[in-house]
Amino acid sequence: TPCRRLCTFKKEAKLVSKRETMEAERSEEVKLLGTWASPFSRRIEIALTLKGVPYEFSEQDLTNKSSLLLQLNPVHKMIPVLVHNGKPISESLVILEYIDDTWQNNPILPQDPYEKAMARFWAKFVDEQIYVTAMKGVGKIGEERDAAVEATRDLLKLLEKELVGKDFLGGKSLGLVDIVATLVAVWLMRSEEIVGVKVVPVEIFPEIHRWVKNLLEVDVIKKCIPPEDEHLSYIKARMDRLKIKSVQ
Amino acid sequence: DYLTDRTLKKFNRKFMGEREEVKLLGTWYSPVVARAKIALRLKSVDYDYFEEDLFGSKSELLLKSNPVHKKVPVLIHNNKPIMESLNIVEYIDETWSASGPSILPSHPYDRAQARFWSAYVDDKWFPTFIAATITTSEDAGAKGMEEVGEGLLLLEDAFVSISKGKSFFGGETIGFMDICLGSFLVILKARERVNRETILDESKTPSLCKWADEFLSDDTVKNVVPEIDKVAKFIGEFEAKPQSAGSRS
Numbered sequence: 015t016p017c018r019r020l021c022t023f024k025k026e027a028k029l030v031s032k033r034e035t036m037e038a039e040r041s042e043e044v045k046l047l048g049t050w051a052s053p054f055s056r057r058i059e060i061a062l063t064l065k066g067v068p069y070e071f072s073e074q075d076l077t078n079k080s081s082l083l084l085q086l087n088p089v090h091k092m093i094p095v096l097v098h099n100g101k102p103i104s105e106s107l108v109i110l111e112y113i114d115d116t117w118q119n120n121p122i123l124p125q126d127p128y129e130k131a132m133a134r135f136w137a138k139f140v141d142e143q144i145y146v147t148a149m150k151g152v153g154k155i156g157e158e159r160d161a162a163v164e165a166t167r168d169l170l171k172l173l174e175k176e177l178v179g180k181d182f183l184g185g186k187s188l189g190l191v192d193i194v195a196t197l198v199a200v201w202l203m204r205s206e207e208i209v210g211v212k213v214v215p216v217e218i219f220p221e222i223h224r225w226v227k228n229l230l231e232v233d234v235i236k237k238c239i240p241p242e243d244e245h246l247s248y249i250k251a252r253m254d255r256l257k258i259k260s261v262q
Numbered sequence: 263d264y265l266t267d268r269t270l271k272k273f274n275r276k277f278m279g280e281r282e283e284v285k286l287l288g289t290w291y292s293p294v295v296a297r298a299k300i301a302l303r304l305k306s307v308d309y310d311y312f313e314e315d316l317f318g319s320k321s322e323l324l325l326k327s328n329p330v331h332k333k334v335p336v337l338i339h340n341n342k343p344i345m346e347s348l349n350i351v352e353y354i355d356e357t358w359s360a361s362g363p364s365i366l367p368s369h370p371y372d373r374a375q376a377r378f379w380s381a382y383v384d385d386k387w388f389p390t391f392i393a394a395t396i397t398t399s400e401d402a403g404a405k406g407m408e409e410v411g412e413g414l415l416l417l418e419d420a421f422v423s424i425s426k427g428k429s430f431f432g433g434e435t436i437g438f439m440d441i442c443l444g445s446f447l448v449i450l451k452a453r454e455r456v457n458r459e460t461i462l463d464e465s466k467t468p469s470l471c472k473w474a475d476e477f478l479s480d481d482t483v484k485n486v487v488p489e490i491d492k493v494a495k496f497i498g499e500f501e502a503k504p505q506s507a508g509s510r511s
Contacts, residue, residue: 089382089416098371099371101371103371103374103378104378105377105378105381107377107381108374108377108378108381109374111373111374111377112370112371112373112374115370115373115374116370127352127353127356127357128339128342128344128353130352130353130356131344131349131350131352131353134346134349134352135344135345135346135349138346139330172330
């Protein structure tokens with residue numbers, strides 16, 4: 015029944031220790047619930063680091079979700095969740111806008127309303143089109159994988175066009191789309207090594223390669239992307255798990 | 263006289279911005295197009311509206327303005343196209359900030375709440391609603407509608423906590439979340455008529471029901487959203503077509 019789900023939220027909320035609740039409510043404290051490899055979680059880390067905001071990172075186990083996570087994000091039960099002044103904010107793009115609204119140094123979004131609208135459009139495009147389509151190929155083999163690769167490439171071509179002559183997408187310095195897309199691009203390119211398929215070959219996507227290469231030189235990005243070796247092992251393990259799942 | 267008129271025009275151009283050319287591409291039945299119209303209305307912005315035939319051939323202007331998705335609404339302001347309804351609403355709020363009420367709240371946390379819940383409506387709730395109403399499988403339909411109901415309970419709680427006793431999510435006046443969820447009320451009520459069932463239930467979500475009435479009767483909304491009966495008729499005709507039956511399930 016509809017009521018049952020709400021009651022479960024309340025029950026789960028009670029399981030959170032009083033100490034945890036008090037810690038979360040300490041004013042000005044910024045806490046980020048995330049996972050070390052997630053591009054959605056890392057993008058928040060980039061934003062906070064760019065703005066010089068100290069934060070406490072809480073690694074979450076998504077196979078066994080903590081009662082804190084369930085209390086702070088009862089609707090989606092997903093990471094990342096930012097807690098600031100005891101109040102939780104969920105959904106990575108919402109969090110990024112919140113961070114930009116709250117800490118105004120090193121803005122992530124352009125000032126101009128039109129540029130802002132474009133930045134928001136491309137950030138969503140990366141998340142909802144490119145990432146989602148690319149994910150459809152993960153753990154798949156043969157025709158299914160090839161179809162996903164093809165579809166991802168078609169979307170990447172639109173981004174490629176947008177990047178001609180630009181160092182950053184949507185402004186004169188590191189911004190929302192750059193942050194969002196670098197992590198997705200890094201994940202894609204590292205996955206290529208494991209999957210053995212060039213999803214983003216440099217011959218077809220010279221602009222994307224140039225742009226990502228530039229961004230990887232930026233200090234805050236260098237600091238915040240997952241370390242390569244560990245990331246490769248992680249991606250491989252995840253893909254193996256998914257392959258086993260899809261064959262069963 | 264002539265001099266005063268010229269001076270006045272110059273004054274207007276200087277302080278009201280460049281000659282504002284605002285075009286909106288849309289369809290009469292689309293709830294997300296209504297969002298743009300409501301926002302423009304809230305800010306008293308004059309615009310030219312172009313009806314698109316999405317089932318026929320899309321206009322050149324649409325294809326040129328939104329080459330990526332080829333969808334409506336598209337707002338074209340001084341020849342610059344803005345796509346995606348919520349982006350358009352934020353753009354309108356930011357561009358004509360001196361006119362009318364603020365659409366987004368001013369406090370960062372309240373803004374985050376408005377964005378979170380509108381993302382929930384667009385990415386979770388409404389797609390569930392559409393899937394539940396177009397499926398031919400009775401089981402899937404029933405399960406889907408149950409999820410829609412659960413979602414409405416969440417939105418009821420959100421409304422109560424965000425509105426703090428006022429009429430709208432935005433407080434005294436219509437705000438971002440009102441526009442986002444409110445734009446779907448017509449199609450929801452049209453579906454209630456077509457299926458002869460209650461979806462927005464006063465016994466389960468009393469505050470939301472009251473809000474729905476307030477929203478739909480608001481001056482900025484009532485002549486802008488399509489009529490419920492017209493949409494109900496449109497749904498009925500659309501679903502009666504033989505080719506649409508094959509695309510369902």
